[in-house]
Amino acid sequence: MPELSFNADPVPATPIGDMKGWRLHIQCERCRRHSVLPLDYMAKQHGTRVRLIDLMLRLRCDGFRGAGKCRGRPRLVTLVKVAIYGKSARKLRQVTVVDTSNPWPRPPLASRSW
Numbered sequence: 846m847p848e849l850s851f852n853a854d855p856v857p858a859t860p861i862g863d864m865k866g867w868r869l870h871i872q873c874e875r876c877r878r879h880s881v882l883p884l885d886y887m888a889k890q891h892g893t894r895v896r897l898i899d900l901m902l903r904l905r906c907d908g909f910r911g912a913g914k915c916r917g918r919p920r921l922v923t924l925v926k927v928a929i930y931g932k933s934a935r936k937l938r939q940v941t942v943v944d945t946s947n948p949w950p951r952p953p954l955a956s957r958s959w
């Protein structure tokens with residue numbers, strides 16, 4: 846498995862249109878709902894020039910909580926880059942961008958390659 850360290854990690858100012866193959870894994874701070882947002886899809890919805898930080902600041906939980914929506918903020922956000930091979934997806938890289946102990950917008954501290 847080749848080491849992908851030559852790839853720069855995404856930074857807060859990275860336009861989401863430049864992040865093909867990356868997905869946001871989000872955990873809600875209120876209801877702990879886990880959701881996955883493919884950035885290719887978000888770029889189609891919001892535009893390719895939207896920066897990662899702008900998208901992150903808009904994130905609100907979509908889960909239902911009692912009568913209305915939860916609208917909680919993310920407790921944990923992880924960027925995961927996947928490679929699709931036919932019907933299977935393989936995780937290539939993972940970067941934690943928001944953590945209660947590592948609040949945005951400090952640079953990611955946890956970065957690992959597979």
Ligand SMILES: [Zn+2]
Pocket residue numbers: 873874875876877878906907908915916917
């Ligand atoms: Zn929630």
